Amino acid sequence: MRRAAAGLALALTGALTGAAAGCSAGEDDGTRLRVLAAASLSSTFEELAAEFERTHEGVDVQLSFGGSADLVAQVQEGAPADVLATADTATMDRLVTEGLTDGAPEVFATNVLQLAVPAGNPAGVRGLADLDTGSSTGAGSAAEDVDLVVCAPEVPCGAAAVRLAEVAGVRLSPVSEEQSVTDVLGKVTSGEADAGLVYVTDVRAAGDAVEGIAVPEADQVVNEYPVATLADSDEADLAREFVQLVLGATGREVLDTAGFGAP
Amino acid sequence: MRPGVPRWVLVPAALGAAFVLLPLVAIIARVPWTDVGTLIGSDASRDALSLSLRTSAASTVLCVVLGVPMAVVLARTSFPGQRVLRSLVLLPLVLPPVVGGLALLYTFGRRGLLGETLEVLGVQVAFSTAAVVMAQTFVALPFLVVSLEGALRTAGERYELVAATLGARPTTVFRRVTLPLVLPGLASGAVLAFARALGEFGATVTFAGSLQGVTRTMPTQIYLLRETDADGAVALSLALVVVAVLVIGVAHRGRPGGAL
Amino acid sequence: MTLELAATVTDRDVEVALEVADGETVALLGPNGTGKSTVLAVAAGLLRPDRGRVVLDGEELTGRRLVPPHARRTALLAQDPLLFPHLTALENVAFGPRSAGVRRRAARDRARGWLAEVGADDLAGRRPGRLSGGQAQRVAIARALAADPRLLLLDEPMAALDVAVAPALRQTLKRVLEGRTTLLVTHDVLDALLLADRVVVLDRGRVVEHGPTAEVLARPRSAFAARVAGLNMVRGRWSAGAVRADDGRAVAGSPSGPALREGDAAVAVFRPRAVSVFRHAPGGSPRTALDVVVTDLEPHGDQVRVRAGDLAADVTVHAAAELDLAPGVPVTFAVKATEVDVYAQ
Numbered sequence: 001m002r003r004a005a006a007g008l009a010l011a012l013t014g015a016l017t018g019a020a021a022g023c024s025a026g027e028d029d030g031t032r033l034r035v036l037a038a039a040s041l042s043s044t045f046e047e048l049a050a051e052f053e054r055t056h057e058g059v060d061v062q063l064s065f066g067g068s069a070d071l072v073a074q075v076q077e078g079a080p081a082d083v084l085a086t087a088d089t090a091t092m093d094r095l096v097t098e099g100l101t102d103g104a105p106e107v108f109a110t111n112v113l114q115l116a117v118p119a120g121n122p123a124g125v126r127g128l129a130d131l132d133t134g135s136s137t138g139a140g141s142a143a144e145d146v147d148l149v150v151c152a153p154e155v156p157c158g159a160a161a162v163r164l165a166e167v168a169g170v171r172l173s174p175v176s177e178e179q180s181v182t183d184v185l186g187k188v189t190s191g192e193a194d195a196g197l198v199y200v201t202d203v204r205a206a207g208d209a210v211e212g213i214a215v216p217e218a219d220q221v222v223n224e225y226p227v228a229t230l231a232d233s234d235e236a237d238l239a240r241e242f243v244q245l246v247l248g249a250t251g252r253e254v255l256d257t258a259g260f261g262a263p
Numbered sequence: 264m265r266p267g268v269p270r271w272v273l274v275p276a277a278l279g280a281a282f283v284l285l286p287l288v289a290i291i292a293r294v295p296w297t298d299v300g301t302l303i304g305s306d307a308s309r310d311a312l313s314l315s316l317r318t319s320a321a322s323t324v325l326c327v328v329l330g331v332p333m334a335v336v337l338a339r340t341s342f343p344g345q346r347v348l349r350s351l352v353l354l355p356l357v358l359p360p361v362v363g364g365l366a367l368l369y370t371f372g373r374r375g376l377l378g379e380t381l382e383v384l385g386v387q388v389a390f391s392t393a394a395v396v397m398a399q400t401f402v403a404l405p406f407l408v409v410s411l412e413g414a415l416r417t418a419g420e421r422y423e424l425v426a427a428t429l430g431a432r433p434t435t436v437f438r439r440v441t442l443p444l445v446l447p448g449l450a451s452g453a454v455l456a457f458a459r460a461l462g463e464f465g466a467t468v469t470f471a472g473s474l475q476g477v478t479r480t481m482p483t484q485i486y487l488l489r490e491t492d493a494d495g496a497v498a499l500s501l502a503l504v505v506v507a508v509l510v511i512g513v514a515h516r517g518r519p520g521g522a523l
Numbered sequence: 524m525t526l527e528l529a530a531t532v533t534d535r536d537v538e539v540a541l542e543v544a545d546g547e548t549v550a551l552l553g554p555n556g557t558g559k560s561t562v563l564a565v566a567a568g569l570l571r572p573d574r575g576r577v578v579l580d581g582e583e584l585t586g587r588r589l590v591p592p593h594a595r596r597t598a599l600l601a602q603d604p605l606l607f608p609h610l611t612a613l614e615n616v617a618f619g620p621r622s623a624g625v626r627r628r629a630a631r632d633r634a635r636g637w638l639a640e641v642g643a644d645d646l647a648g649r650r651p652g653r654l655s656g657g658q659a660q661r662v663a664i665a666r667a668l669a670a671d672p673r674l675l676l677l678d679e680p681m682a683a684l685d686v687a688v689a690p691a692l693r694q695t696l697k698r699v700l701e702g703r704t705t706l707l708v709t710h711d712v713l714d715a716l717l718l719a720d721r722v723v724v725l726d727r728g729r730v731v732e733h734g735p736t737a738e739v740l741a742r743p744r745s746a747f748a749a750r751v752a753g754l755n756m757v758r759g760r761w762s763a764g765a766v767r768a769d770d771g772r773a774v775a776g777s778p779s780g781p782a783l784r785e786g787d788a789a790v791a792v793f794r795p796r797a798v799s800v801f802r803h804a805p806g807g808s809p810r811t812a813l814d815v816v817v818t819d820l821e822p823h824g825d826q827v828r829v830r831a832g833d834l835a836a837d838v839t840v841h842a843a844a845e846l847d848l849a850p851g852v853p854v855t856f857a858v859k860a861t862e863v864d865v866y867a868q
Contacts, residue, residue, distance in 0.1 A: 067490070069489065069490040069491070073489075147389070147390065149472065152473065152487050152490075154487050154488065154490040154491045155487070155490050175390035175472065175474060176390050176471075176472030176473050176474050177472075177473055177474055177475070177479075178468070178472065179468060179473060179483070179486060179487055183469075183473075186469070187472065190368055190372060190373075190374065191372070191373050192368065192372050192373055192374075192390070192472075193389075193390075421603075421605055422605055422607060424569055424592070424599070425601075425605045426607070426618065426622075427568075427569075427591070427592035427593045428567050428568075428569075428592050428593075428597060428599040428670075428676070429593075429618055429619040429622060429666065429667070429670040430593050430594075430596060430619055430623050430670050431593055431618070431619075431622035432593050432622070433593070435593075435622050436593075439607075439618070439621075439622075440607055443607075443609040443610075444607075444608070
């Protein structure tokens with residue numbers, strides 16, 4: 001019974017992947033470097049990948065962006081990859097404990113939260129205090145009218161928001177706890193929300209659509225971005241070189257422009 | 264005696280069935296059975312399940328209220344541009360739900376087409392449970408309309424014509440002849456709509472947001488839980504599968520020999 | 524409750540005018556696809572005529588606003604009983620009264636009465652799925668009558684029934700149609716004879732003949748009426764004691780009714796029974812001889828009906844065998860002049 005099911009599964013996989021194989025078979029046999037990176041790194045890593053390809057003749061850097069937890073899960077399920085950069089250390093640590101990284105990850109950038117408000121700041125938000133719904137402060141009733149959107153505590157940006165509220169001593173009552181920073185930003189740029197807690201790099205990337213309001217206490221809740229080469233990498237040397245690029249002066253410059261802090 | 268099917272058909276048919284069933288088997292194999300009670304019993308999970316059931320029921324009612332008249336108009340009248348209208352109305356069937364969510368946002372959102380009017384009326388749709396119901400209705404409505412329009416066309420107009428000559432006004436004909444005749448089609452359409460609403464994710468997160476007990480439905484909760492607690496996500500998925508199977512099962516029982 | 528109907532439906536090429544007097548049953552006869560059902564649809568309000576008017580009981584139904592079917596009180600009964608499958612026989616019959624606002628109990632009582640009237644009171648609790656064709660049609664008749672129609676429209680109500688159940692149902696119809704204004708579409712001579720006071724014959728969308736049933740069937744002037752009445756007919760002009768057709772056939776006969784003058788359009792009508800069949804033309808007898816080719820043979824009572832185009836002859840089985848008749852065989856149809864009725868068309 002079990003063997004029959006397994007056989008059927010194999011036949012099925014064969015049938016379904018047979019078609020897909022046709023699409024990827026035609027690739028040149030140049031060297032490929034597969035880099036998985038957190039979604040917030042997309043613009044910076046695209047720049048760095050181009051730089052890497054320029055200095056490494058015949059190397060093709062394939063970038064794949066997603067939520068940190070998704071990327072980690074993909075590696076755990078055996079997706080082929082050479083380098084992984086996540087938006088927090090907690091998710092990366094899951095791979096370290098399973099021995100799936102090649103050596104210890106290194107932090108290459110930091111990011112802090114900022115308040116993003118729609119262009120023109122319709123609700124007139126000045127800082128976290130305006131969003132405090134704690135009963136002790138007099139601002140409570142006004143804060144009720146401001147629609148704040150944050151990340152859900154389950155995802156790194158949401159965990160950071162919770163800690164930020166603790167550090168700042170405010171009580172936040174968001175109308176929505178979104179899946180990702182992109183979702184938070186989307187609610188702010190569309191004007192649905194009056195304010196959102198996102199990373200300073202997101203505010204910068206969003207351009208004129210949103211305005212950033214710095215939160216002083218954010219410096220105490222720093223998000224660290226680790227990068228690591230993966231144990232299953234077929235291109236370990238190249239992978240290490242890519243990590244060096246990220247950690248080096250070029251990487252620093254590119255990340256700095258995007259708003260990332262130094263570790 | 265049936266004429267039978269060509270034997271070779273069985274191979275792709277079995278392959279197709281396996282393609283649908285194996286992933287189900289795979290997820291059930293991953294269920295952490297010992298903890299399943301605690302995982303599903305958590306406040307967040309219970310809230311999500313209850314919200315999902317309530318919003319799906321509400322959107323199914325809304326689908327029936329709006330979709331039955333739509334199907335009747337599409338099946339029983341003809342007017343210029345009807346074909347185009349039908350295609351457009353069924354668009355959510357093929358539209359990625361996220362696009363549907365964006366479209367709703369641009370319509371009912373604060374800065375949307377109707378947003379200012381709604382604001383003046385004191386109605387704020389965004390981040391409310393009503394927004395979830397709207398997103399679900401948007402994606403589920405075409406299922407009910409398609410299914411019912413088919414039933415109406417199959418039933419034909421002959422009974423309705425006879426009823427009219429017997430002196431029944433159009434409303435009486437609709438209530439006492441049309442509706443009872445297409446009841447099975449309406450039931451399966453409603454079940455499809457409910458199932459679609461239950462599984463709705465993309466439009467909800469885009470349009471309604473995600474807050475426990477208010478807008479965070481089962482699919483959203485599963486997707487979020489996956490970030491931190493893969494086991495919990497699997498357990499919740501199981502709960503959703505069970506609910507879906509129950510709904511389809513009940514609908515089947517209601518119609519002996521009937522297929523969805 | 525008189526009906527005056529004049530209607531032109533261009534895309535079906537129908538242009539018909541007819542009247543049904545109060546309490547009268549008029550049968551619409553005619554070949555398939557000739558517009559009979561179109562006429563019923565116009566009367567019921569299911570089809571808007573391009574031109575024309577329908578007046579029922581002095582009420583204009585085709586004014587600027589077409590009176591809708593439900594406001595006409597013209598119950599329609601078709602070949603298919605079309606009982607509502609989700610209702611019992613009793614509920615089906617009660618449907619008309621209920622639609623007219625009669626309370627449930629009263630409507631049911633009335634429905635029971637009508638079921639009894641058509642001899643179907645024992646079927647009250649059954650669903651249509653559990654009724655035979657004849658039973659369903661009885662219930663359908665009761666349902667149409669229970670709606671208290673000013674005009675009853677019957678569209679071949681017995682066409683789909685077994686030969687075995689049709690006669691009983693025909694008797695029932697005869698009883699309940701008594702005194703009702705009815706328009707009946709049929710292709711069956713028995714329906715016309717038993718149920719209709721008058722017949723209107725349609726051909727290709729036009730009225731070709733009308734009159735009291737017995738008269739039309741006895742002295743048909745249209746080919747279709749002759750066929751329905753089971754009579755041979757040759758149409759032509761009266762000349763030198765015979766009706767001469769365009770194709771050269773001539774049938775001698777004795778004129779009846781108004782005197783015919785030479786060259787008048789006339790028909791010669793004779794029964795198949797009066798025709799003798801020969802392999803070779805008999806010489807010197809005072810009979811009309813028509814050279815024909817056998818197209819078909821069919822049993823007809825205890826005789827054999829020999830068809831040759833639009834003519835027919837009835838011979839004994841013995842004679843048919845002796846003559847070695849078969850389709851394709853050339854024969855001569857002979858008929859005595861005294862057996863041929865000639866009258867103006």
